[in-house]
Amino acid sequence: MHIVPERDIADLMTRAAAFDAVEKVFAAMAAEDAYNFPVIREALGHEEALYGFKGGFDRAGSTLGLKAGGYWPHNLEKRGLINHQSTVFLFDPDTGKVSAMVGGNLLTALRTAAASSVSIKHLAREDAKVIGMVGAGHQATFQLRAALEQRSFEKVIGWNLHPEMLPNLEKVAAEAGLPFEAVDLPGLKEADVVITITSSFDPIVLSEHISDGTHVACMGTDTIGKQEVAADLLTRATVFTDEVAQSTTLGEAQHAVANGSLTADQITQLGAVINGTHGGRASDREVTLFDGTGVGLQDLAVAARVVELAIEKGTAIEVDF
Template sequence: MTDTQNDGLLIVGEDLCEKLVGRADAFEAVEAVFAAMAKGDAYNFPVIREAIGYADALYGFKSGFDRAGKNLGVKSGGFWPGNMAKGLTNHQSTVFLFDPDTGKLSALVGGNYLTAVRTAASSSVSIQHLARKDAKVLGMVGAGHQSHFQMRAAAEQRDFEKVVAWNPHPDMLPKLGETAKELGLEFEAVTPEQLGAQADVIITITSAFEPLLMKDWIKPGTHIACMGTDTKGKMEVDPALVAAATVFTDEIAQSISIGEAQHAIASGALKEDQITPIGKVINGDHPGRTSEAEITLFDGTGVGLQDLAVASVAARLAAESGEAIRVKL
């Protein structure tokens, strides 16, 4: 990243992150860090994620070092389920970036918007590299805050004509329909079975602990991006569907322990060596999709290096624009 240490600590707030970091920036940063991970040039440190016993909150840390991008840091934050009633985003986080040459804190970057845009970029990267080129129908399972970011990012990767959507709370679907309309896409609220029958690409972005999509509902050639499962016990799709698909992920260690693959792995239906880091596809070391009928599945668990990558972009752009706050520690 650009040296931000010359004039003290750089502070980049949420509004500035949203102003400066677009979907293309996030896509490029996430794709690059996945490629670096696959080459062994970047690695994540063990994740800490705990219930704090207060406000029903989950709190934790994601950290790592990208030698290729020179990004070192930690994302700190979690999930406060009561925040929505207070007019706040349930997910709250901040990214701390350090100078890898000296260890000095170089930037403090708001993580809420960046978490949303980097998560959408992750599924978008998987669609770019794994979905059929002729995909026309996008399926959305989930209609929360993150789903709008997911839809906008996905729409840039294929020439979609229609969005079909299902959400456990149907009253949230009309707002998702408005986003589809903004993108010029037809929108239809459907049952999960109908969604599986129509969609060429499916994004699941929920906090479910039970399968919402079953194996028999999915048609051949579908690409599925499972983006909601990031904790032990969570589940969005039928483990039999995971086992039947060609599985890719951001990081294998998280995929088998806290990701969508955890249940298929636990039952023995899927083996660890059957999961491929998507960085290998990006680098040309794996062919990705090998047939039009193949079902591909991306297990997007969310890794700290993604957060560091997009936060580094925000810090660089803020430093270049002169709009960030600088303080001396």
């Protein structure tokens, strides 16, 4: 068995490698060469923590495994640890024998950013110039860095419930040599691409805040009850997702489905666009929306890639298990 500790991930995994892994696994899912197992998520009744498992099997990539972890809301204040904690376990699909254990914290951030970045590549207008960010926390910086690689953006605009966090976005924009402007929510109409990455349980972005032709990547809703955008934006947009079953039950689409304004068969897997079985954006005025719910196969794909990189560089720890 190979072990890749959390401390080694940053020196091994690149945004490009994460993008490639996620794009391939989305394609495999749409081709029915890969599938996710049902998600298990439980409140522990201890430390107010949520703990669970995401897993799946990618026949095309010969990857089998699970990610175990969750959210400990008091970690940072009590222990100086990040609140999200996870570990990925990989197994040999031919024998069932465990093959790897990989730190999952940074990988989760990278794969989440890669998912929205893949959606921008395949759904945003080619002439997109302004990117809008809703949310300015730690994950937002990963999202923005990955997104900026997909189009020739000329400006970054951003909104956050707590404006004092907006310098996080401004710093990333400056690194890319781009101007940054803080805006109110109606100001998002200037954006050609909008990424939402919050933990909101109430809609923040309304349909009237989004211009025709915009691509919206909703990346924060991954739990029953969460909501970042108004349901009527989904009925206005052409909706894509990583996995339809998750989109309709715990993703951004759950609310439009619940009120009857959207049905599961109106939601398309992003992998179908990657594979060429769906045409993707149909016009420059069409609003496209990616509901990124976060699937276990994403975690397995990036974990398998980082194990390969660690073995190539000779940094993987090998143990007899």
